[in-house]
Amino acid sequence: MTIKTCTNGHTFEKTSSCPVCPICSREEMQKKYGDEFPKLAAPALRALDRIGITKLSQLTKYSEKELLALHGFGPSSLTPLRHALRQKGLTFKT
């Protein structure tokens, strides 16, 4: 394990699966997705970002299984999304 300091002065553990500063990354993701994807952890937001999802409604093109296959996207991320989709009358792809 390596301790790194980012350009904004945060110290963090650098791992091979997550080489970016988690604090900067979380701030960046929340600025971009905060209102659209409430309660979602930064790794899950990054996973969605990587496949080009920026809106909740785009999730209807993906099944829960497909999302769980993304790096950083765990089962705990599905629950708030499923809830948010349901409130808009939407569901994951089945």
Ligand SMILES: [Zn+2]
């Ligand atoms: Zn940072």
